[in-house]
Amino acid sequence: MTAPPHEARPTGPARALPDTQQGMRRRNLARVMHAVRAEGPLSRAAVASRIGLTRAAVSTLVDELIRTGLLEELGPERPGRVGRPGSALAVSGRGPAGIGAEIGVDHLAVCAVDLRGEVRARAVRHGTNRGRSPEPVIEELTRLLREVVTEAEREGLWPAGLAVAVPGLVARDAHTVVRAPNLDWHDVDLGALLPGEFALTVDNEANFGGLAELWLGADTPRDFLHVSAEIGIGAALVVDGSLLRGTRGFAGELGHVPVHPDGPECVCGGRGCLEQYAGEEAVLRAAGLELGEDRVGLLAGRAADGDEDVRRALRGAGTALGIALTGALNLLDPEGVVLGGALAGLAPWLLPSLEAELARRTAGPPCPVSVSRLGPEGPLLGAAHSVVRAVLDDPAAVAGRG
Amino acid sequence: MTAPPHEARPTGPARALPDTQQGMRRRNLARVMHAVRAEGPLSRAAVASRIGLTRAAVSTLVDELIRTGLLEELGPERPGRVGRPGSALAVSGRGPAGIGAEIGVDHLAVCAVDLRGEVRARAVRHGTNRGRSPEPVIEELTRLLREVVTEAEREGLWPAGLAVAVPGLVARDAHTVVRAPNLDWHDVDLGALLPGEFALTVDNEANFGGLAELWLGADTPRDFLHVSAEIGIGAALVVDGSLLRGTRGFAGELGHVPVHPDGPECVCGGRGCLEQYAGEEAVLRAAGLELGEDRVGLLAGRAADGDEDVRRALRGAGTALGIALTGALNLLDPEGVVLGGALAGLAPWLLPSLEAELARRTAGPPCPVSVSRLGPEGPLLGAAHSVVRAVLDDPAAVAGRG
DNA sequence: ACTATTTCGTCATGGCCGTTTACAAATTAG
DNA sequence: CTAATTTGTAAACGGCCATGACGAAATAGT
Numbered sequence: 001m002t003a004p005p006h007e008a009r010p011t012g013p014a015r016a017l018p019d020t021q022q023g024m025r026r027r028n029l030a031r032v033m034h035a036v037r038a039e040g041p042l043s044r045a046a047v048a049s050r051i052g053l054t055r056a057a058v059s060t061l062v063d064e065l066i067r068t069g070l071l072e073e074l075g076p077e078r079p080g081r082v083g084r085p086g087s088a089l090a091v092s093g094r095g096p097a098g099i100g101a102e103i104g105v106d107h108l109a110v111c112a113v114d115l116r117g118e119v120r121a122r123a124v125r126h127g128t129n130r131g132r133s134p135e136p137v138i139e140e141l142t143r144l145l146r147e148v149v150t151e152a153e154r155e156g157l158w159p160a161g162l163a164v165a166v167p168g169l170v171a172r173d174a175h176t177v178v179r180a181p182n183l184d185w186h187d188v189d190l191g192a193l194l195p196g197e198f199a200l201t202v203d204n205e206a207n208f209g210g211l212a213e214l215w216l217g218a219d220t221p222r223d224f225l226h227v228s229a230e231i232g233i234g235a236a237l238v239v240d241g242s243l244l245r246g247t248r249g250f251a252g253e254l255g256h257v258p259v260h261p262d263g264p265e266c267v268c269g270g271r272g273c274l275e276q277y278a279g280e281e282a283v284l285r286a287a288g289l290e291l292g293e294d295r296v297g298l299l300a301g302r303a304a305d306g307d308e309d310v311r312r313a314l315r316g317a318g319t320a321l322g323i324a325l326t327g328a329l330n331l332l333d334p335e336g337v338v339l340g341g342a343l344a345g346l347a348p349w350l351l352p353s354l355e356a357e358l359a360r361r362t363a364g365p366p367c368p369v370s371v372s373r374l375g376p377e378g379p380l381l382g383a384a385h386s387v388v389r390a391v392l393d394d395p396a397a398v399a400g401r402g
Numbered sequence: 403m404t405a406p407p408h409e410a411r412p413t414g415p416a417r418a419l420p421d422t423q424q425g426m427r428r429r430n431l432a433r434v435m436h437a438v439r440a441e442g443p444l445s446r447a448a449v450a451s452r453i454g455l456t457r458a459a460v461s462t463l464v465d466e467l468i469r470t471g472l473l474e475e476l477g478p479e480r481p482g483r484v485g486r487p488g489s490a491l492a493v494s495g496r497g498p499a500g501i502g503a504e505i506g507v508d509h510l511a512v513c514a515v516d517l518r519g520e521v522r523a524r525a526v527r528h529g530t531n532r533g534r535s536p537e538p539v540i541e542e543l544t545r546l547l548r549e550v551v552t553e554a555e556r557e558g559l560w561p562a563g564l565a566v567a568v569p570g571l572v573a574r575d576a577h578t579v580v581r582a583p584n585l586d587w588h589d590v591d592l593g594a595l596l597p598g599e600f601a602l603t604v605d606n607e608a609n610f611g612g613l614a615e616l617w618l619g620a621d622t623p624r625d626f627l628h629v630s631a632e633i634g635i636g637a638a639l640v641v642d643g644s645l646l647r648g649t650r651g652f653a654g655e656l657g658h659v660p661v662h663p664d665g666p667e668c669v670c671g672g673r674g675c676l677e678q679y680a681g682e683e684a685v686l687r688a689a690g691l692e693l694g695e696d697r698v699g700l701l702a703g704r705a706a707d708g709d710e711d712v713r714r715a716l717r718g719a720g721t722a723l724g725i726a727l728t729g730a731l732n733l734l735d736p737e738g739v740v741l742g743g744a745l746a747g748l749a750p751w752l753l754p755s756l757e758a759e760l761a762r763r764t765a766g767p768p769c770p771v772s773v774s775r776l777g778p779e780g781p782l783l784g785a786a787h788s789v790v791r792a793v794l795d796d797p798a799a800v801a802g803r804g
Numbered sequence: 805a806c807t808a809t810t811t812c813g814t815c816a817t818g819g820c821c822g823t824t825t826a827c828a829a830a831t832t833a834g
Numbered sequence: 835c836t837a838a839t840t841t842g843t844a845a846a847c848g849g850c851c852a853t854g855a856c857g858a859a860a861t862a863g864t
Binding site: 422423424426427430455456458459462478481482483484485486487 | 819820821822823824829830831832833
């Protein structure tokens with residue numbers, strides 16, 4: 001009943017479980033976990049009314065979840081209301097943890113998140129990875145990983161899986177980095193390089209950022225576009241609460257949507273792609289700056305200081321983003337757009353021209369554009385939480401491991 | 403247990419059913435129906451091995467389906483192999499039927515499809531509906547509807563629901579035509595105008611066309627874009643075997659993806675939308691022709707005759723389509739693109755420039771573009787089949803009606 | 805203070821549903 | 835003509851949730 005070392009990507013609460021009585025039980029265990037996680041400490045009776053089962057049924061489900069260490073009994077609730085007080089249940093702060101990792105262009109990071117959603121351990125290393133070959137980078141990441149895991153284990157947690165965010169395209173097998181231009185990696189199978197003891201999931205940083213927004217954002221809708229950028233511009237397409245990945249796993253390549261079809265050539269083979277107008281390199285060039293270390297910080301700083309060249313460059317990028325997003329919105333009709341990653345930090349100077357462009361091209365009220373409050377933390381948190389979600393979505397799969 | 407008069411749109415076999423033992427049974431009934439429908443006459447034992455249940459369980463499921471008239475026992479199979487021959491089961495050719503209807507710009511059509519997928523009755527009326535007000539059109543449609551239903555009833559069928567394809571945007575309530583520019587309809591609630599005795603679903607003709615392609619196409623993948631055009635250009639986005647509809651139900655508006663952001667103004671408020679280059683009106687204008695009755699036929703005829711103006715106009719439309727599709731493909735990463743509706747008839751003159759444009763803008767192998775073999779029949783068939791699918795997806799919901 | 809009322813958690817019982825096991829029926833292989 | 839194989843059904847079984855009853859623990863009312 002333990003997960004295979006390389007399990008399929010979780011796709012959300014409605015994840016396919018066999019249509020047998022055991023499957024039904026497993027889905028009901030998941031519903032209990034989700035109810036307790038989402039609505040704080042809850043009594044068995046409260047859970048029962050939330051998920052539509054009887055108190056008796058919930059009792060046995062909860063027993064099982066407590067036995068396997070996924071739920072904790074906090075003890076009697078403060079009365080306040082008439083009747084016997086319930087016994088508060090909470091998601092366990094010990095037990096399985098989701099390990100998230102991020103391979104950024106300028107840093108490596110690992111963190112451990114418990115079932116409650118709290119970050120319990122983390123490790124970061126700054127320094128560029130541009131052009132480094134995969135092996136030493138993964139070796140370094142593995143060291144951080146070991147640190148975080150031992151730290152987590154000291155706190156009574158055990159790793160339920162590892163999810164890695166990378167700045168590039170990932171095949172649908174969820175192990176192989178097909179292309180990461182900023183690292184200059186091609187067809188790197190992380191499953192072969194990382195320690196085999198963890199159930200591994202690899203995905204695009206934009207995707208994990210979008211999931212973080214979905215799960216952690218204040219009032220993020222279930223249908224939105226999460227746009228993020230390092231050098232490339234990627235979008236996570238969240239449709240009805242789950243990611244749209246495409247047949248090959250390459251969906252969301254907003255950066256290569258044609259904006260001016262006769263514009264400059266792009267590495268992708270096309271012409272006038274969004275990346276040629278709103279990519280980091282293009283913006284830096286338009287602003288008359290050089291490629292350096294902390295490029296986003298540099299742009300934000302200059303813009304804040306009133307540098308008109310930088311502001312003009314960012315306005316131009318916003319306009320181009322607006323054109324590309326108009327196309328995306330017409331195709332997908334989402335409830336909103338969220339700017340994340342590097343774009344979040346530059347939002348003050350991008351948003352006005354972006355929103356103007358959207359308004360200009362839309363009849364009726366334009367699609368609301370908001371800024372992620374997770375900022376650069378998004379992908380890492382999304383990765384760790386994706387493991388946590390997988391546990392919540394099928395608690396029975398991890399039972400008997402801790 | 404009968405469906406409410408205005409039921410929610412079916413979303414596919416995995417449609418939400420309560421997670422109780424009854425729900426499990428209902429899902430298993432559906433799995434039996436789908437297995438028998440998809441793989442021709444099948445014995446109980448064959449069904450059992452296909453869907454992973456035991457012969458005993460399948461026996462009771464089949465009994466129930468035969469009692470309610472959804473399955474038929476054809477009698478003993480030709481032996482050929484060792485062992486007792488099974489008793490062949492087939493989907494019933496009597497019982498529930500899906501009624502599909504289409505409100506086209508130039509015609510009205512209604513048909514009845516049985517559970518086997520065969521068209522058992524149909525009625526068509528030619529003549530433009532452009533600018534006619536909804537009431538008389540619906541009145542006329544209702545007459546066709548009554549004809550088809552009585553014809554179907556003569557053959558032992560009863561209508562399980564009505565699905566209507568319209569050339570415009572439909573709200574997510576699946577009753578209201580928000581905007582149909584070619585008819586000049588706005589906010590028309592078909593639920594109020596059509597007879598209330600049928601469970602009603604209304605959707606965009608592009609969407610139904612895409613579903614028809616998914617269900618009836620020879621080897622159509624589960625992930626594709628189905629592009630169709632009358633005057634507007636719409637796309638059905640089929641993702642993992644189900645339609646992407648968007649929050650408001652407006653997804654797939656390919657016609658308003660910006661192609662040349664500084665191009666001519668469009669009714670949508672934008673500039674340089676695809677419709678300005680590949681819409682019927684734009685193509686006719688580019689070819690130096692007038693708007694008449696059978697516009698597609700006219701274009702196809704002239705192009706076939708070698709009219710260079712028309713051919714040039716169509717090449718231009720193909721190029722514009724290629725630019726807009728490049729954006730869509732980068733966002734959605736589908737397995738293929740299918741040209742349907744009016745575009746299917748013009749494909750010979752659109753495809754070369756369209757594919758050239760895709761190839762020019764894509765690194766690696768370009769996304770395969772194919773032409774629907776359903777042609778103008780697609781939306782009508784898709785509508786009728788959507789009702790049939792709803793029955794197959796939850797056979798218990800219709801039990802006890804016929 | 806004491807009782808009635810309300811709510812919680814649990815237990816025994818029952819019904820639903822697929823599985824297991826066994827068996828008769830119908831065919832082929834030898 | 836017998837052995838082997840496969841099909842369909844029936845009976846017993848086990849898992850799972852619902853029902854109904856009960857004790858426990860709180861409040862509300864007198």
